[in-house]
Amino acid sequence: MTTTRAMVLRGFDRGFSLEDITLDGPRPDEVLVAIAGAGMCHTDMLPRDPEMGAALAPIVLGHEGSGVVTEVGTAVTGIRPGDHVLLSFASCGACRECLQGGPAYCEEFELRNVSGGYADGSTSAVDAEGQPVRNRWFGQSSFARHAVAAQRDVVVVDPDLPLALLGPLGCGLQTGAGSVLNEMRLAPGQSIAVFGAGPVGLAAVMAAKLAGASDIVVVDLLQSRLEMATELGATRTYQAVTDEVRGMDFSLETTAVEKVVGDAIAVLGRRGKAVLVGVGAGMLTVHPSQLAGRTVTYTLEGGAVPKVFLPRLIEFWRDGRFPFDRLIRTYPLDDIDAAERDSLSGATIKPVLLP
Incomplete structure (x- = not known):
């Protein structure tokens, strides 16, 4: 288990609260990631809808995370502690759409991405009082210092890249x-x-x-x-x-x-x-x-296969043909409410939170 700090949303009409939460260790096919940066996407504001917020809270949002792997599950291959990674949306990897190369149209897409839990409804985090917190928003919940993600949703990147700025590639820019x-x-x-x-x-x-x-x-x-x-x-x-x-x-x-x-x-x-x-x-x-x-x-998700498409976008950026970094303004994680206001007003095109 890992105790970390995360921004928890406890109500549709409340600000985020910085809290200690405890994450279960990674399951066999999962990795634990120390978050370097997390983009704020319009989709992260869906729980501001009263009905949806009531169903999901308390929840850790964030689904454009990037960071460094600190622990891997027993069945993980091709990813090691110390790897720099991007986190993208969740998919089952086993349904017809996933097997045909269309993870964005996974038959369990909604269950795995917008429920805040695993496909079976469970979560893997508790707050300081031992109460469950939803921590599987798009399979990652990266408005935190640490997040857990399935290896199929993780893309290893060159450690020389500006890791903290890469998170938005995993959803909004990919879309x-x-x-x-x-x-x-x-x-x-x-x-x-x-x-x-x-x-x-x-x-x-x-x-x-x-x-x-x-x-x-x-x-x-x-x-x-x-x-x-x-x-x-x-x-x-x-x-x-x-x-x-x-x-x-x-x-x-x-x-x-x-x-x-x-x-x-x-x-x-x-x-x-x-x-x-x-x-x-x-x-x-x-x-x-x-x-x-x-x-x-x-x-x-732009019909993308993240492990194939995100490296392409990075190469376009390296060539100067996809200057996505021009859209980004960074905020400390505890300035999340300001980042949300600036995103809604249009003052900032793409906020990125830095834990």
Whole structure:
């Protein structure tokens, strides 16, 4: 067992509390990781919904962790104490989708990622009073000094890399870039409209540029984010969709706002494809005739296989073609409430918490 410090959310309307929690030792297929940095993602705010928060609390959130392995389970292979690693989403590794190379569509994805527990409902952490704390948010719960993750969800990286900054690659940046490179397979000369210039949308902009897109349109309410989009490769930016944005080969919708979801379909050309990734309550309402020739899909984690895709993104960064570090602002772990406020206001594109 390991006693560590973690940010615990005990209610949807409460701030995080820094507490001592005790983690069980890693199971045979798990590793214990000393967290170096953890990105804050919009998905980490889902438990702010009263119903979801009531069901999950108390819980340790965080699902874009990076760190150093300190202990490995008895069945772990290919990962050793001292390895620098990224943590990504959880999958079972045994269902049909996982076996066919699609862990993002694992049949147990929801159970293993957004329940806060293992697939059987159990957890492996208790607080100072001995009460259970959910510590399996996306299979890691990395808003802490230590986290446990399954070896299949862990990617070993070069120890010379800036480890504390790499965590966001494991979810938000993977989702944006993967939607372009894996799901759309955008080809040189094609066009894309990106709705929402947060971390996911800006990762898509960078990916579209390196894929050779001829027209990269970005729509967002914040002028500062549109300016960043231009610096990263956008060819046109708008604060609201206009008739000038039409006939696009692809669109990416990151906001889950119902009107914007509709706009993401309306801007497509006759054979265009809309990829939706926004997490929220917005619904898709569309007349069948609007789909004539068009494709609409909802993508999880950019359709990525993390052990394959994250090393690609790192190499793109090393080549100067995926400068994701420009989006990051770091905060001490005990400044988590400020990081959350800045993320919601748009003052910070991608907060990274440093334990």
